[in-house]
Amino acid sequence: ETGVTQTPRHLVMGMTNKKSLKCEQHLGHNAMYWYKQSAKKPLELMFVYNFKEQTENNSVPSRFSPECPNSSHLFLHLHTLQPEDSALYLCASSPGGLNSPLHFGNGTRLTVT
Amino acid sequence: DQQVKQNSPSLSVQEGRISILNCDYTNSMFDYFLWYKKYPAEGPTFLISISSIKDKNEDGRFTVFLNKSAKHLSLHIVPSQPGDSAVYFCAASAGNNDMRFGAGTRLTVKP
Numbered sequence: 001e002t003g004v005t006q007t008p009r010h011l012v013m014g015m016t017n018k019k020s021l022k023c024e025q026h027l028g029h030n031a032m033y034w035y036k037q038s039a040k041k042p043l044e045l046m047f048v049y050n051f052k053e054q055t056e057n058n059s060v061p062s063r064f065s066p067e068c069p070n071s072s073h074l075f076l077h078l079h080t081l082q083p084e085d086s087a088l089y090l091c092a093s094s095p096g097g098l099n100s101p102l103h104f105g106n107g108t109r110l111t112v113t
Numbered sequence: 114d115q116q117v118k119q120n121s122p123s124l125s126v127q128e129g130r131i132s133i134l135n136c137d138y139t140n141s142m143f144d145y146f147l148w149y150k151k152y153p154a155e156g157p158t159f160l161i162s163i164s165s166i167k168d169k170n171e172d173g174r175f176t177v178f179l180n181k182s183a184k185h186l187s188l189h190i191v192p193s194q195p196g197d198s199a200v201y202f203c204a205a206s207a208g209n210n211d212m213r214f215g216a217g218t219r220l221t222v223k224p
Binding site: 043058094098102 | 115117122144145147149154155156157158159162164202206208209210211212213214215216217
């Protein structure tokens with residue numbers, strides 16, 4: 001059981017579907033992150049929220065829409081995805097200060113058909 | 114623009130021997146470096162870190178070395194154990210929330 005919980009663990013969706021990924025952290029952290037991991041590629045930072053405010057948007061297409069209602073919850077809303085968006089989506093949290101490690105969830109394996 | 118590179122996709126060592134995982138970076142603004150370990154079907158877990166004011170940090174069997182002039186860091190695991198078999202990611206940040214990761218090295222420790 002990690003301090004960061006992601007649901008669902010697996011998701012298969014068509015290109016016209018709308019779905020959401022959910023992340024919840026139980027560590028009292030102030031920053032939350034979405035990363036994308038494609039096969040044999042580095043983890044790519046997508047979004048960062050600090051105290052519920054978005055501080056990083058790493059040129060992510062608008063078909064990915066994040067939402068952070070509070071410091072403990074983070075969502076990634078998915079709409080009109082492409083097959084190349086199939087990947088492992090990882091949520092992470094950190095205390096929010098400088099030079100602190102990230103705590104990751106176990107990820108959602110997304111397949112777009 | 115891949116600022117953190119792990120050029121060895123895989124490494125195999127014998128149990129009890131030393132494992133050395135390498136990482137290179139290009140951004141001279143990076144001042145905090147980390148290693149994460151990832152088992153299948155799990156997220157990466159933090160292993161050890163080092164700030165740019167140091168050149169070595171040790172935690173039990175794990176030691177990270179930083180060579181700033183060469184923009185290179187390495188993770189030494191000694192002695193290696195079968196349970197260390199996992200994918201190891203190198204990461205770096207420049208004092209902000211933008212942490213960059215390498216592509217990972219798959220370590221296999223053979224009994």
